[in-house]
Amino acid sequence: MSHQDSDGTGADKEFLSTFARGLEVIRSFDTETPSMTLSAVAEKNNLSRAAARRFLLTLQKLGYVSQDDKKFGLTAKVLELGYSYLASLDFSETVTPIMEEVSYQLGESCSALVLDGVDIVYVARIPRRGLIPLNLQIGARLPAYATSGGRVLMAALQAPELEDVIEKTHFEQLTAYTKGPDALRAELQKIRSDGYAIVDQELELGMRALAVPVLDRRGTARFALNSSSHVSSVSMERIAQEYVPIMQDAAQKLTDILP
Amino acid sequence: MSHQDSDGTGADKEFLSTFARGLEVIRSFDTETPSMTLSAVAEKNNLSRAAARRFLLTLQKLGYVSQDDKKFGLTAKVLELGYSYLASLDFSETVTPIMEEVSYQLGESCSALVLDGVDIVYVARIPRRGLIPLNLQIGARLPAYATSGGRVLMAALQAPELEDVIEKTHFEQLTAYTKGPDALRAELQKIRSDGYAIVDQELELGMRALAVPVLDRRGTARFALNSSSHVSSVSMERIAQEYVPIMQDAAQKLTDILP
DNA sequence: AACAATCGTCCGATTATCGAACGGTTACAG
DNA sequence: CTGTAACCGTTCGATAATCGGACGATTGTT
Structure with missing residues (x-):
């Protein structure tokens, strides 16, 4: 095992993939798809449905997404993340x-x-x-x-x-x-x-x-x-x-x- | 049944704690502490130094934080997260x-x-x-x-x-x-x-x-x-x-x- | 009623994540 | 230039967190 990444697998011992994938899930909501079903989120992020569901439920529990009749969408709370940066300025x-x-x-x-x-x-x-x-x-x-x-x-x-x-x-x-x-x-x-x-x-x-x-x-x-x-x-x-x-x-x- | 959590441990099978903790790390940057050392981030989020480092390195690799002489700080890229929401509107x-x-x-x-x-x-x-x-x-x-x-x-x-x-x-x-x-x-x-x-x-x-x-x-x-x-x-x-x-x-x- | 397209749940398998411990670097003081 | 303090980087076995296939439940449709 090489201790450097840059091999195809990219598996880095100090890269928290769960975190990175979660951020991608947030970013996968855009103008074209402002709200998505669980399956749509899974497909767009190359996740299993079970995994996509875990991300969405986590985000929901934290208040960053809301569910409206099978469709998930971001809430205004995600602005707080960007706000951390503005606050730091x-x-x-x-x-x-x-x-x-x-x-x-x-x-x-x-x-x-x-x-x-x-x-x-x-x-x-x-x-x-x-x-x-x-x-x-x-x-x-x-x-x-x-x-x-x-x-x-x-x-x-x-x-x-x-x-x-x-x-x-x-x-x-x-x-x-x-x-x-x-x-x-x-x-x-x-x-x-x-x-x-x-x-x-x-x-x-x-x-x-x-x-x-x-x-x-x-x-x-x-x-x-x-x-x-x-x-x-x-x-x-x-x-x-x-x-x-x-x-x-x-x-x-x-x-x-x-x- | 008891498939609900609400017991003290709070360990929920479908709650991605790594993801949730990562979001907290982002939010831990604020006006009082716009840039922090690795140890400061660890303390503020109740993480071990090793864990804090993994979160920061992950964020750095994704471009959300930058390092300036031992001090980590958010970059303007975190605004893109909030932007996902505005774009979805x-x-x-x-x-x-x-x-x-x-x-x-x-x-x-x-x-x-x-x-x-x-x-x-x-x-x-x-x-x-x-x-x-x-x-x-x-x-x-x-x-x-x-x-x-x-x-x-x-x-x-x-x-x-x-x-x-x-x-x-x-x-x-x-x-x-x-x-x-x-x-x-x-x-x-x-x-x-x-x-x-x-x-x-x-x-x-x-x-x-x-x-x-x-x-x-x-x-x-x-x-x-x-x-x-x-x-x-x-x-x-x-x-x-x-x-x-x-x-x-x-x-x-x-x-x-x-x- | 049968079908299609969803989502919810379970649980053994897997591996991602953890953290204590140790080593290295820098800065400053005596 | 030795000692000390306060950091950070790295390792590795242990553990818990995450995974996903399979099955069942639900809903809406023909």
């Missing part, structure tokens, strides 16, 4: 007010986001009044390489981690302006010296976005603040000259606050 | 636009929420421009008994379920206006005949809230729409005469859309 008291101030000064939405693999994930958001073009809620994901927030966070990575992200990224020509890996590397250099990133219609035509990194006192990037606007409402020059100082000011305030 | 395409319309017409925030135990949980939200008095994000909880949304959803429950909720509720005199269990029962009767609920400063002084139930075509309440405003901005009469029809109109539109 502890934004609501300290960070949100500063973001509201930014949103007010710019007259635009303002979001906080972190890097997770090759994606950015929204962790806080102050929306702009009016119809929201991209309806991004907390937990929403976008590809890091094509977003301003993703770029400032990538720019803050160490070389090996950055290479890892770039390698795993699936570069797609989302608009005519979307940069590829080589142009991205050059852009990251610029971002490092500038201290902010502006992305002009690379994710979606008509949208411009600005982001700055928020560092803690040790100088490590904890998350990014971003704001996006329509091309019609603001020029690139105005973003660089008016928006950037406001965002950097907010980022500095946050640095002073963060533990 | 599938609000973003259909429900949100209607809520935006309501928010625009009323000039107030508009939220969608569901009942989970004795709490309501926000599942979608269109915020009002300006400083938000209660900064409620998706996943946030409030006590059902003192909120308009909670009341319309309680009013829609069957008698035994309703009794269960009332019994489990911890009634607190949150403001001078907060109703107790008896007044609540009477109020629920009124809500059933009116088809909407207005709560006047029972949760927080200065805040009034209106909610209507959203039914599916079979007539079961799926969630509630709510809107809250400052006492200074709108009278009770205006809520009843102007706001209610707009909300009920939106609820009807949603009924036609829902599967």
Whole structure:
């Protein structure tokens, strides 16, 4: 027996498969199948019916799923799991007010986001009044390489981690302006010296976005603040000259606050 | 028979304790302890260090936790778990636009929420421009008994379920206006005949809230729409005469859309 | 009434999980 | 640079947790 895994069986002595499978069961509920019968859950997760039933009963006893006439569905309690993460960030008291101030000064939405693999994930958001073009809620994901927030966070990575992200990224020509890996590397250099990133219609035509990194006192990037606007409402020059100082000011305030 | 547990040991043949303990480990990360050493996790969850390590390594391999110099912390990926639930509601395409319309017409925030135990949980939200008095994000909880949304959803429950909720509720005199269990029962009767609920400063002084139930075509309440405003901005009469029809109109539109 | 498609339950077989014990690392102090 | 403290990593036999095939019960349908 090898003590390393990576053999086909994948059986790792310190991998709790029951736990991992249970998490998969939670994730197997999605838009297409918001509620499933026991058998459907079993099939979707490659479990025996008996096993699927054990997972569902466990989740039910814990309050994470409810049963409605043979069909099982998630309850709002599963949001508490994600909430553990948001609570561990502890934004609501300290960070949100500063973001509201930014949103007010710019007259635009303002979001906080972190890097997770090759994606950015929204962790806080102050929306702009009016119809929201991209309806991004907390937990929403976008590809890091094509977003301003993703770029400032990538720019803050160490070389090996950055290479890892770039390698795993699936570069797609989302608009005519979307940069590829080589142009991205050059852009990251610029971002490092500038201290902010502006992305002009690379994710979606008509949208411009600005982001700055928020560092803690040790100088490590904890998350990014971003704001996006329509091309019609603001020029690139105005973003660089008016928006950037406001965002950097907010980022500095946050640095002073963060533990 | 005796196939029921409820003996002290609690060992239930169809309860996957490894899974349940793993979920607890996720939830043990909170605002006070956003990152913990292996030993801290073990202690907080009454696990041996070896066991805690297995849970953490499993979570790490799945990408839900990351390790930073002996300290473990959740990653943004745990939000995906909660996202399974939001995806299963599938609000973003259909429900949100209607809520935006309501928010625009009323000039107030508009939220969608569901009942989970004795709490309501926000599942979608269109915020009002300006400083938000209660900064409620998706996943946030409030006590059902003192909120308009909670009341319309309680009013829609069957008698035994309703009794269960009332019994489990911890009634607190949150403001001078907060109703107790008896007044609540009477109020629920009124809500059933009116088809909407207005709560006047029972949760927080200065805040009034209106909610209507959203039914599916079979007539079961799926969630509630709510809107809250400052006492200074709108009278009770205006809520009843102007706001209610707009909300009920939106609820009807949603009924036609829902599967 | 027979059928099909579910779910619930049981129980011996299997293996996943457990934890005590030991060894290693780092940090700090004398 | 020895000693101590506070961590973490690893191992392995013991044990309990989990598995799943088989059968029975239920429900809805033709």
